Amino acid sequence: MAALSLPGEPQVPPTAAVWVAVDDAAAVPGARRRAASLASTLGFPADVLGEVEIIASELATNLVKHGRGGDLVLRTTAAGTVQLLAIDSGPGTRDLAGLVRDGVSTTGTLGVGLGAVGRLADHLDLWSEVGRGAVVVAEVGPPPVAPRAPVGHLLRPLRGEIECGDAIAWRQVGATWLVAVADGLGHGPLAAEASGRAAHVLRTSPSTSPVELVGLMHRALAATRGAAVAVSRVDPDRGTVTHAAVGNVSGRLVDASGGTRALATQPGIVGHKLPRVRENAYPLDTARLLVLHSDGLTDKWSGSALPDVDVHGPDVCAAALVRDAGTRRDDAGVLTLRLPSPAPVPRRVPSP
Known part of the structure; x- marks a missing residue:
């Protein structure tokens, strides 16, 4: 699209989101690789790229284990961060935030998935309701130079x-x-x-x-x-x-x-x-x-x-x-x- 000659100071437009369907465990490695590829475009150092990979892997794994499958959405933000959104329509829970604590699980596993996400993400927002599934938003990147936009x-x-x-x-x-x-x-x-x-x-x-x-x-x-x-x-x-x-x-x-x-x-x-x-x-x-x-x-x-x-x-x-x-x-x-x-x-x- 050709740039329009309009006055004013443009803001960085939102980037396109990459939607990754995660219906079974076989989709987890691909989700991890795509998250790392996206993060690499921002020039993140190797250790931060590794953190993004872990978060993507754990969110995708939780979609399979707890959400009966769902979508992992990957995108960069105008603030120079990588944002990962896990969205499912599974059974949900009344205490999703509690799952961030290591050792808590609803499926009999070690329960370290969301615990790792909580430790590694620079911003984390979780919501769930019984019978309606869950939404998890995790963000990795430099601290914001201004308050987060509403x-x-x-x-x-x-x-x-x-x-x-x-x-x-x-x-x-x-x-x-x-x-x-x-x-x-x-x-x-x-x-x-x-x-x-x-x-x-x-x-x-x-x-x-x-x-x-x-x-x-x-x-x-x-x-x-x-x-x-x-x-x-x-x-x-x-x-x-x-x-x-x-x-x-x-x-x-x-x-x-x-x-x-x-x-x-x-x-x-x-x-x-x-x-x-x-x-x-x-x-x-x-x-x-x-x-x-x-x-x-x-x-x-x-x-x-x-x-x-x-x-x-x-x-x-x-x-x-x-x-x-x-x-x-x-x-x-x-x-x-x-x-x-x-x-x-x-x-x-x-x-x-």
């Missing part, structure tokens, strides 16, 4: 494709967050080009208006297949999220109790058939998570089934959504933004 995401290409036709993007301007999901029409490289252009606009444009950003995306996508796009601006100081969306993309606000509010979208195709775009403002109120996703995820997911956003990071929430709501018949793309806790309402002190 953004999670996951992209999964259509089965049989290498490139995902969906794209995500985010940008921070002061306390304000701009986030977007784009779903290129169709699948494969041409869909990826369209969605990638939309994501590039959000990362590099100086505009913070969802309506203006959709308009800029429309012009940038004119020579492509086009895309469905959702753009949100979260203003914590104002307590609002402003949203504009065109096409079959979804947005929801999720509160701590699991209640959700849908964000409006309009019919059309960004790049070809753009209606007069409207943006809507919604109060954040008690919302704790903003979710944007393509139609590669069904809308039939429940906020009450998500991990506790006050305990777990947004990447765990994104992985749980793709696992539970993603369809293998389409590209799947989801972005999750953890929202700040609402400010406490000051008590009125009666006058003496």
Whole structure:
């Protein structure tokens, strides 16, 4: 894709994820080798490469032993780390964090797998529920130079494709967050080009208006297949999220109790058939998570089934959504933004 001549300081785009199906023990060596190969692209020293291999091997082994098979997702981050996500739909447990302690096992083994992951990973997030499986996010790399962004995401290409036709993007301007999901029409490289252009606009444009950003995306996508796009601006100081969306993309606000509010979208195709775009403002109120996703995820997911956003990071929430709501018949793309806790309402002190 040719670079677009747009003003602004671009952020490093999220890298493509490598999905490794781990259905039996024979897949474990391959998962280990692919993790090491990915980590080597970052120039990690030999001892750190060895740690990445151990983590990949232990996560893949746990997928077989405890999760009845699942997926190991490998990717690099803009912070220069390697992230490994183990996702399964197995029996789950109420005490997954307890399994990080060496010697704890649910299958009669020595229980050193997750213990090794806990010791070696620079960041670890685990979530599980009985009957629903587990999500483990492990990260290896240099310590962050800035606080961890409250953004999670996951992209999964259509089965049989290498490139995902969906794209995500985010940008921070002061306390304000701009986030977007784009779903290129169709699948494969041409869909990826369209969605990638939309994501590039959000990362590099100086505009913070969802309506203006959709308009800029429309012009940038004119020579492509086009895309469905959702753009949100979260203003914590104002307590609002402003949203504009065109096409079959979804947005929801999720509160701590699991209640959700849908964000409006309009019919059309960004790049070809753009209606007069409207943006809507919604109060954040008690919302704790903003979710944007393509139609590669069904809308039939429940906020009450998500991990506790006050305990777990947004990447765990994104992985749980793709696992539970993603369809293998389409590209799947989801972005999750953890929202700040609402400010406490000051008590009125009666006058003496």
